[in-house]
Structures are given as structure tokens and as C-alpha cells.
Amino acid sequence: MTPTQFTELTNTLVVSCQAEPGLPLDAPIHIEALARSAVIGGASGLRIQGIANIRAVRAATDLPLIGLLKVDRPGTDVYITPTVADVEAVIEAGADIVAFDATDRVRPDTVATLCETVRQAGRLSMADISTAAEGVAAMRVGADIVSTTMSGYTPHSRKLPGPDFELMHELAVAGVPFAAEGRIWTGEEARRAFELGARFVVVGSAITRPDMITRRFIDEALRNPSRTFQGQAAE
Ligand SMILES: CC(=O)N[C@H](C=O)[C@@H](O)[C@H](O)[C@H](O)COP(=O)(O)O
Structure with a gap:
């Protein structure tokens, strides 16, 4: 991949394969299986959290791999690859692209330093x-x-139930190259993100989190009074 171009990912779907700590899929063997399944389905790239998971997926595919490390560091709310050492660990594990938090919050290392390290x-x-x-x-x-x-x-960003299309529009107007990511659950939403100028779309939960997918099915079904559905509504 050549810097600033992202040609291999342009107009494609990247699948984020992550599992919450403690859930059944939270192990490199499962994350790797999710990633390989996504590739069979047509994913052009993968977004993977955690050093062992990045290593496992790197060994399984040559497709572009976005790596990140979710970690608690003292004195900051930033938890996605917050420090230079975290960036280096993600690189060492085999990521082609390093994702890190660049929000306007107190942080251990500057965004400029993280960019330069990458x-x-x-x-x-x-x-x-x-x-x-x-x-x-x-x-x-x-x-x-x-x-x-x-x-x-973040405390200062829009709180929406779905994707932040307004942010995508603002980034396009400002000439900022962007990927659309966060709460994209349907093909229609992905298409709208592309129409708004997204280089590529990253989908996670809607594809790789069976617990959330199950929950949505049950909640959706229970909202429809014309059907009976054996399941429990979310509290
Ligand atoms: C906010 C945060 O920590 N997002 C994380 C970033 O890697 C992941 O938990 C998300 O699953 C990912 O961004 C994809 O989003 P969605 O799962 O909504 O499709």
C-alpha cells in the first residue's frame, strides 16, 4: 500500500473483527475465523484489536490489516492505541495501517508524534x-x-443512534479523506456513506458480534405486535 492513497481499499468494505473481553469470541482463534469468514464474503481489509489477534490474522491473510490496541493508560480517557509504545507494538504485530485515537482530549502522546512513529x-x-x-x-x-x-x-461529539452522516458531510466539505465507521448496520447506510465521499466503509458489530445481532433481532421482533417471538426484550 502506498501512503496517502489507500488504493486497495478505495470503495470497498473493511470488516472490524473484535470481541468484548470475556465474551465467547474473545480469543485469537475466533477472531481469525471471523476475519477469514469476512474475507470469503468479500471484505477487502480487516480492522483488528489486540496484539495476539493482529498476529493471528496477519498470519492468515495478506489483505490490508488495520491494527489497534484498546488499552487503559493512567490519566487519560483515550483508549485506542494511546501511546507511541502502543503504536510500535501494533506495527510489530504486523499491521499495515495503525488506528489510534485523535480526539481532542488529554492524551499521553501527541497525535503528531503517533503519526510520525507510523x-x-x-x-x-x-x-x-x-x-x-x-x-x-x-x-x-x-x-x-x-x-x-x-x-x-467523546463528551463533545454528537450522540446518534446510527452513523454520523453529518460528520461525513463536514469532512468531505473540508477536503479531509475519511473512512466511514461506527454504527453502520445496513447496506443502505454504507451506500450513503460512499455517496457522502467515504474512501471505504468499516463495519464491525453488524457483521462480527453475534450477541448484538441476536439482541437486535429480538428487540425488532418484539416491537412488532402482530407477531409472537420467544425472546426477552432489552431492559
Ligand atoms: C468506539 C470504539 O471503540 N470503536 C471500536 C474501534 O475499533 C470498535 O469497538 C467498533 O466495533 C468499530 O469502530 C466498528 O464500529 P461498529 O461496531 O459500530 O460497526
Whole structure:
């Protein structure tokens, strides 16, 4: 992959294969199986969390791999690849693209430093942002692309039940290259993201989190009074 172009991923679907700690799929063998299944289904790239998971998926495919590390570091709310050491670990595990939080919050290492670390290693940086201003700032300090990942997950961003299409529009108007990510559950939503200018679309939960998919099916069915459905409504 060549920096700033993301040609292999342009107009394609990237599947994020992640499992919450403690859930049954939270093991490298399962994450790798999810990733290989997504590839069979047509995914052009994968977004993988955790060093052991990145290693396992790297060994299984040559497709572009976006790596990240979710970790608690003292003194910060930033949890996606917060430090230079975390970036280096993700690179060492085999990621082609390193995703890290680039939101406007107290952080251990600057976004510029993280971008530079990725660049020096010959990889691409993906800055996870929650507002258009953060996207512009990340590109200014050297990010290769931004992703709308963090919209809804910072105190200062929009809280929406679905994808943040307004943020996508704002990024397009500002000329910021972006991936659309976060709460995309349907093909129609993915298509709209492309229409708004997304380079590629990242889908996670809707494809790789069976517990959430099951929950949605049950809730949807129970909302329809003309049918009976054996299941429990969410509280
Ligand atoms: C906010 C945050 O920590 N997002 C994480 C980033 O890697 C993942 O938990 C999400 O699954 C991923 O962004 C894909 O989004 P969705 O699962 O909604 O399709």
C-alpha cells in the first residue's frame, strides 16, 4: 500500500473483527475465523484489536490489516492505541495501517508524534476522530486518513443512534479523506456513506458480534405486535 492513497481499499468494505473481553469470541482463534469468514464474503481489509489477534490474522491473510490496541493508560480517557509504545507494538504485530485515537482530549502522546512513529515505520496512519475539527487537525499533523470511529464516544461529539452522516458531510466539505465507521448496520447506510465521499466503509458489530445481532433481532421482533417471538426484550 502506498501512503496517502489507500488504493486497495478505495470503495470497498473493511470488516472490524473484535470481541468484548470475556465474551465467547474473545480469543485469537475466533477472531481469525471471523476475519477469514469476512474475507470469503468479500471484505477487502480487516480492522483488528489486540496484539495476539493482529498476529493471528496477519498470519492468515495478506489483505490490508488495520491494527489497534484498546488499552487503559493512567490519566487519560483515550483508549485506542494511546501511546507511541502502543503504536510500535501494533506495527510489530504486523499491521499495515495503525488506528489510534485523535480526539481532542488529554492524551499521553501527541497525535503528531503517533503519526510520525507510523510514518517512520513505513505504515499508514488512521486517525479515529469524533468531530470534523479533529479530522482537519489530524490531517495537518500528518495522518494519512481519518475515520469517524469516535463520533458519539467523546463528551463533545454528537450522540446518534446510527452513523454520523453529518460528520461525513463536514469532512468531505473540508477536503479531509475519511473512512466511514461506527454504527453502520445496513447496506443502505454504507451506500450513503460512499455517496457522502467515504474512501471505504468499516463495519464491525453488524457483521462480527453475534450477541448484538441476536439482541437486535429480538428487540425488532418484539416491537412488532402482530407477531409472537420467544425472546426477552432489552431492559
Ligand atoms: C468506539 C470504539 O471503540 N470503536 C471500536 C474501534 O475499533 C470498535 O469497538 C467498533 O466495533 C468499530 O469502530 C466498528 O464500529 P461498529 O461496531 O459500530 O460497526
